[in-house]
Amino acid sequence: MTATRPSSSSSPSGLATACACANIALVKYWGKRDARLNLPAQGSLSLTLAELTTTTTVHFSEALDSDALYLSGQLVAGKEVLRMSQWLDLVREAAGITHRALVRSANSFPTASGLASSASAYAALAVAASAAAGLALSPTELSILARRGSGSAARSIFGGFVRMHRGERDDGTDCVAAPLGADDWPVRMVIAIVGGGKVKEHSSRDAMDHCAETSPLYAGFLAAVPRDLMAAEEAISRRDLEALGQIAEASALAMHGAAMASRPATIYFEPATLACMARVRELRRSGTLAYYTMDAGPHVKVLTDAGSAAAVAGALRELPGVSEVLVSAPGGGTVLVADAAPVEAT
Numbered sequence: 001m002t003a004t005r006p007s008s009s010s011s012p013s014g015l016a017t018a019c020a021c022a023n024i025a026l027v028k029y030w031g032k033r034d035a036r037l038n039l040p041a042q043g044s045l046s047l048t049l050a051e052l053t054t055t056t057t058v059h060f061s062e063a064l065d066s067d068a069l070y071l072s073g074q075l076v077a078g079k080e081v082l083r084m085s086q087w088l089d090l091v092r093e094a095a096g097i098t099h100r101a102l103v104r105s106a107n108s109f110p111t112a113s114g115l116a117s118s119a120s121a122y123a124a125l126a127v128a129a130s131a132a133a134g135l136a137l138s139p140t141e142l143s144i145l146a147r148r149g150s151g152s153a154a155r156s157i158f159g160g161f162v163r164m165h166r167g168e169r170d171d172g173t174d175c176v177a178a179p180l181g182a183d184d185w186p187v188r189m190v191i192a193i194v195g196g197g198k199v200k201e202h203s204s205r206d207a208m209d210h211c212a213e214t215s216p217l218y219a220g221f222l223a224a225v226p227r228d229l230m231a232a233e234e235a236i237s238r239r240d241l242e243a244l245g246q247i248a249e250a251s252a253l254a255m256h257g258a259a260m261a262s263r264p265a266t267i268y269f270e271p272a273t274l275a276c277m278a279r280v281r282e283l284r285r286s287g288t289l290a291y292y293t294m295d296a297g298p299h300v301k302v303l304t305d306a307g308s309a310a311a312v313a314g315a316l317r318e319l320p321g322v323s324e325v326l327v328s329a330p331g332g333g334t335v336l337v338a339d340a341a342p343v344e345a346t
């Protein structure tokens with residue numbers, strides 16, 4: 001397969017494939033300032049991961065009556081398809097086309113389990129669908145398009161450490177992600193899958209709205225983000241894993257604290273989540289630089305250095321309730337895959 005960087009180029013066949021890496025936020029996005037445009041209430045900062053990928057083929061065709069989505073070969077029905085269809089309307093409108101699309105997507109990791117599947121899903125969709133529709137978009141425009149599908153997806157357009165800007169404008173044109181560099185820094189993310197990667201109970205989308213509406217701690221979470229972003233950027237520029245890790249843990253706990261204080265509560269942690277967190281603290285006491293973060297699911301992702309990743313993975317693998325442990329290096333931005341197998345528009 002040949003991978004090329006977007007901007008997306010014109011595809012007269014209406015067909016294109018893209019591959020995106022998921023990302024894990026070190027300073028969390030949790031809550032919106034505009035629901036329709038999907039504008040976040042605050043900025044965020046993440047690390048794109050090489051091992052967690054989504055590959056998506058989009059085929060616009062006049063032979064189709066409606067949009068269809070296949071995930072790992074299975075036809076998907078319900079609100080996920082409606083959401084994708086409404087998002088595809090943005091692409092159709094921009095490209096001046098009306099054709100429906102057949103979308104085939106596959107993840108290299110458990111879907112909808114808090115492992116950031118919507119990030120890589122909408123990043124891959126943005127690059128594949130815009131190319132298939134013949135739109136030539138810059139990476140910044142692709143980040144804006146991906147954001148309309150999922151806030152975290154705006155970050156997956158880029159590789160490595162990425163800063164998502166809250167922006168000030170009402171139309172969201174300054175609400176974009178941008179890469180922070182530091183590609184030479186050999187960090188790793190160790191991912192402990194808790195509970196077998198089953199489908200999560202509360203989607204991040206619903207849970208963050210519910211938190212913003214009902215949690216007395218939501219304002220406190222939001223207030224901490226600007227200084228966390230500044231400190232995290234400084235830590236990255238100094239290659240200071242300890243400082244970055246401490247911010248990442250604090251941001252994750254602030255997000256989960258606010259979510260837990262929602263009424264009724266949103267609790268993503270399982271016993272094994274807490275066991276992983278305790279193990280990471282123990283590793284740290286014995287001198288390993290390792291810091292945890294959790295998203296809208298029970299899994300624990302641990303930021304560490306390349307030299308410690310195998311030992312951290314080994315320690316988490318031993319814990320009851322941890323079904324799988326992955327180690328990932330930083331990944332690159334979303335790419336078009338030039339010579340992927342064609343998809344049948346049936």
Ligand code: PMV
Pocket residue numbers: 024025027028029030044116118119150151152153204205294295296
């Ligand atoms: O992109 P969404 O709508 O799935 O929200 C992502 C929310 C978190 O993963 C919990 C945090 C983040 O910044 O990625």
